Amino acid sequence: MRAVHYVNQFFAGLGGEDKAETPPTRLEGPVGPGRGLTAELGDVEIVATLACGDDYFAEHEEDALAALLGYLDDDHPDVLVAGPAFGSGRYGYACGTLAAAAAERGIPAVAAMHPENPGVDAAGKAYVVPTAVNVAGMRDALPRLGRLASALAAGRELGGPDEEGYLPRGLRRNYFAEQTGAERAIELLLGKLAGETRTEVGGGLDRVEPPAPVPDLSETLVALVTEAGCVPQGNPDRLPSVRAQGWFRYDLNGEETLAAARYESVHGGFDVTLANEDPNRLVPLDTARELEREGRIGRLHDAFYTTTGNGTPVVTATRFGREIAGELREAGVGAVLLSGT
């Protein structure tokens, strides 16, 4: 089985900070820490070492990544190993980014670095083996890195992070536990009452901090955005009632109200009967027009944005938000009335 190893200019023996601008290059066989790693890889052979200067990667990420992925395409390894980068932020970032890109292309990939290295976040679906913060941890890191890399090269299905020695990637995998959920809940509760709190799901949410108030609404272009599944009657663009994959923009054409004869909600997460008697209660166009006439808002943007926020994974919803916000910003919109259901 074949491995390709990624290191920075320093570990490749090309030089220190003075060589940090070195563009990607390919060296035959194992180099630097790759030699020690070889001993831990069993029947996996390091066929090539890819190296890149840390500054070059940071400043020309797109080009560097394209060149490195090009080498990987030529070498078609069974596994990509990156690092160890220890606590080095730029090196770790390059390791994580390359490993993530390789994993996206279906090449099993593992990087090694300190758990607080920013490269951990960049690693996406690639595996990251935790290491000490500096190079003194090399001897401890290589056997663990080698073991995981061999397993990946062999295509073995990996167990959990604790068992296999990698950092949790945030991916969630189902399994059958030895106890029922009820029994596990009792264990967690009795543990917590005894002072030992554990959880099966880490908390954390995509918390959105409230932005600063709009300085002067009467001077501001305001848009209506909703996740209420509000669409023109008949749902011409076939917005799904659940798990939408996109969003739509509909021109208001100067309309004063969202008439029930012209609009409806296709949302699958609530009983739409009452909402469909007056779609203004989902997208408050009638009230917004009144505020516009009274001069309390500068002007109403002449399109509204809609999707169905029902069963939507956070990652998808975040994309919708980014895309819609991008369009609105371009149109000069300074405030949004976002109606949720």
Added chain:
Amino acid sequence: MAWELASFSADLPEEIEVEGAEVEIVRPGEPVRVTHVLDAVEPRIRPDGRPAFPTGGKAGEGRTNRLDGVIVLSCLDFPGEERPLHEQESIVDLGGPGAEYAPFSQETCIVVSFHAPEGARNEELEAKARKETLSLAEQLAAVTLEGEPVTVETFELGDVDGDLPRVAALIQLSDLGPLYYQYVYGQPAGQAGLPRPIDPAELLDGAVTCGEYHWAAMRNPTLFFQRNELVRALHREHGTRLDFRGVVLMRGYEQSADDKQRAAEGAAARAEELGAGGVIITTDAGGNSHTDVMLTCRACERAGIRTTVILAEETDPESTRPILTDWVPEADAIVSTGNVEELLEAWAPGRVLGGDTLLDGTSAAAAGAIPVRNYLGAANQMGQLALGARSG
């Protein structure tokens, strides 16, 4: 007062008839896929003549007989174009990879597929199907009145050592409107005066029944109240590791922010009245019911009651982004009953009951991979089953 649950070995008739429905008996091991499943019910009857699924009086007293190893599965393909039901397919696989995800395949299933006559309204059809299903479950258990039980279990919470941790279960019941009701003594959860405490034996004895047809995997079918693993596990530990103080039923899908807050504080107050120092909070369905759970968790913690929350995850299996619909920092001890978005491999059943076409229009016999969320009760958030999710 004690409640006895007497188990009888199954003695089923050759033919079972239900008006307006096809009935099939499926033995364990048959490669059958059942679609459009509404509910799962264990056949039960009371020797004293009171109803097995009472709409009045008090359940959980005296004796109830159960047929061991038999489950009634009711199925209905709703005819109406009312969108909330679309894409919320509910499947029970009695073979293939899906069979592992619930207890159904290990027992004899009596599959009752209700007809949907032209022009019939969803709510009327559902009410009839629910009534007929509970009634069939009771009729099937009538044979036990002549027989001898194999085992008799007694449920009674005696006084225990005062130093044991005092624990209650806060069980959430959905009420999101018609077709999304859980019933307490025949009343929709929102009209049943919740939150309120009930004797755990009432829950096991037919006081709560299912009429909630939301996400199949996160649904609490009647069977899971009758055989409630959480109440049973708390009973098992009562007097040894904990002092089981009782059950509080609370509503999921309170409809306004004020109602949500009030209900959360009400549930915490009921737990406090039970003397609970710790509670296990369960969840019914998904989305805004998870907010009710989180607010209840916070209200309990603020009242000095420690909490564990049971819930399912709804996250793209390929995403590394946050995974919970709602969360409060007080929810620091969560049991995950699985990620409902994970796909189960395609399986070719030998026979399909309930309806040949899935709600998304594909053939039930030749469907591709199906997500966990479409499997009835598979990620049940009362902790009924062993499925979990962990970071990988």
